[in-house]
Amino acid sequence: MHEMVKGANVGLAALSENAGSVIVSLSWSSPSGEGDADVSVLLLGANGKVRGNADFYFYNNPAAADGTVQLLGPAPTENGSEDRIRLDLTAFPGDVDRIIIAASRHQRAHFGELENIRLALTDGSGDDLLGFSIADAGAESAFVFGEIYRRAEAWKFRAIGQGYDSGLAGLATDYGIEIDEDDDSDQDGEPSPLDAPGEGESEGNASPTVETSTPTLLSDRPIEAQTAPRADALGGVPVQRSAEPAAAKSPAAVPARRLRTAKKKVTLPKAPKSSLAENEAWRAARLFPASSLKSDREREMRATSVLLAVMTQVPEFGRRLTAAFGAPAGRMETFTEVSLPNGDTPRRPDGVIRVERAGKLWTALVETKTNGNALRSEQIQGYMDIAARRGYEAVITLSNDVALEGSSLVEVKTDGRRKHKVALWHLSWAEVTHQAQLLIRHEGVRNEAHAWLLQELLHYLQHENSGCHGFQNMGPAWVPVRNGIDEETLSPGDPRTVQVVESWERLIRQVCLRLGGELGTKVVPVQRAKRGTDPQSRRAELAGRLCVDGQLHAEIRVEGAPGILAIVADLRMGRLRTSIEVPAPEQGYPLTWVKKLMKQLGEAPADLHVQTLLDGETVGPRGTLERLRPEPGDLLPRGSERITGFRLTLSKSVGSTRGNAETGFIRGVDAAVDLFHAGVVTQLERPRPGQRAKAAEASA
Secondary structure, eight states, X not given: OEEOOTTOEEEGGGTOXXXXXXXXXXXXXXXXXXXXXXXXXXXXXXXXXXXXXXXXXXXXXXXXXXXXXXEEEEEEOSSSEEEEEEEETTSSOTTOOEEEEEEEOGGGOOGGGOEEEEEXXXXXXXXXXXXXXXXXXXXXXXXXXEEEEEETTEEEEEEEEEEESSHHHXXXXXXXXXXXXXXXXXXXXXXXXXXXXXXXXXXXXXXXXXXXXXXXBSSOOOSOOSSOEEEOTTTTOEEEOOOSOOOOOSTTSOOSOOBOOSOOOOOOOOOOOOOOOSSTTOOOOOSSOOTTOOSHHHHHHHHHHHHHHHHHHSHHHHHHHHHTTTOOSXXXXXXXXXXXXXXXXXXXXXXXXXXXXXXEEEEEEEEEOOTTOOOOHHHHHHHHHHHXXXXXXXXXXXXXXXXXXXBOXXXXXXXXXXXXXXXXEEEEHHHHHHHHHIIIIIIOOSSXXXXXXXXXXXXXXXXXXXXXXXXXXXXXXXXXXXXXXXXXXXXXXXXXXXXXXXXXXXXXXXXXXXXXXXHTSOEEEEOOOOTTOOHHXXXXXXXXXXXXXXXXXXXXXXXXXXXXXXXXXXXXXXXXXXXEEEEOOSSSOHHHHHHHHHHHTTTSOTTOEEEEEESSSOXXXXXXXXXXXXXXXXXXXXXXXXXXXXXXEEEEEOOOOSSOOTTSXXXXXXXXXXXXXXXXXXXXXXXXXXXXXXXXXXXX
């Protein structure tokens, strides 16, 4: 990979022969878990300005109609978050001179609060081309990471690293975008549409006025001036500004209109009407009935057909599932019962997805498993070979299992002699359910028919006969490892302990998907490891701890929660402990703090354990809510120790069986986490930014 420094440039053709289509990845991490940013792309003409508002791509306008720009959306990583952008450089019109890659933070939060800020660029075959890290971020709320620009009919990349203290609205205005006056208020619940022709008002009502406020640059602009510069307030550094409206130079550009960079107000589906049934025994007719399914083959065929049909009919859902696999935004068609030539024995994948964009086809084969059925390596290998011979782009496996970084679900070999490369992707039924829940319960879809289709899909996936219930078996190593813990015969280095740790990690990832879908917020596992530690080494370390103390440990981060949820499964005791550490307020009196905490926990379970955290290694006062409610002062230390926070812990018994039975381990973990979040976490106040940073520093 070619590592860039600020101000440097490089020709893409010199790095790859396949640079006509590229993926730009912007990534970052946050010690507090609260850090996030939104990516954006601006297309500029030779004058350094957009041709019109349609050249601004961000969360309210995520894709170009011609497929040249596609914001693929964020995805959690082991250490933070990554947002990807697909650019088709071969299809940009000649009057697009530069492509600006930027990101901004919500409500003017600072990039200095983030870590590991980095841009990476890969070519159409997935090979890494270049990287650029930003290490000097401070009070900026928006950043231009870099630009891809034309020179002599060739595309080059320049690392910029330029910051703004005026957010996305200020950055967009600087490049000629017309922004609403109250755009940056970011008020929750306020409608904030991207004003485009035909959306809510006629063109005659459009205001041609451009906002005149200009952002303040916080770092030098390491590029040639495209327009006349003026002196910036910070030390007289010359920077370029746009004070006049940008002229629309393309016939495809929208008429002069002002837009808003605040996120759109979501539209939820209407509440269901009361039933007209005579009694509760009547069941509504379902679009996708599941009661008659009996064999695994029937379940696989039905589940594949149902999912692929809904992906086609609800474009926003289909796009959400396929964008992560590198599929373009375009017209999608899906197929089942497909036969592909393969010598004397044709292959019949469970499904095929095809997406058309600009006359080109993107194709993926789909292999589905339901219930606890495992994917077979030889079968997937056969599909990979066929896909390579036929020029298809991907093979997608779909099962109840959850993929882990560094641990393959199936082993396949890639023939390096083949020029055409095929990507192998995995999708869990839990992820499908998660995305459907986010759309219909929290983000909204285009119309009621789409919402109804997704509701029917959810009903099908959650039906006991569908076989699409997600991760549901701790694996064959579970029983011997648990018995070895009970009998104290489990030896360090036993490979079965690593298998159990991997199953535990899959279960935790599924808990995050399920909880995130229900809440409509980001819920991700926290993987604590030394920088540079690979996933297998980290799992081996956790397996070693399991041999010593008989416990499985995990942490999850729930967006909006006052801290990280710690989960400990004690296999010796058959109990699961869920806890959260709440930082102490920065001002006030300790007795006031504990009284306020008791008031917040008024509806929490009486057996919730509360412990005062003190500065240093001293163990603070502790007790159950049942005992502390009448005497909250018992949480105060007897000496002069400083209170740093409070740890809230709930301990519940869990089953020991490896499967998904009502009394099994998996259901027990789900129930315990749900009880703790609903009964404890949701009642706590979200700490102020200073407290969040303080808590993050303490937990690091």
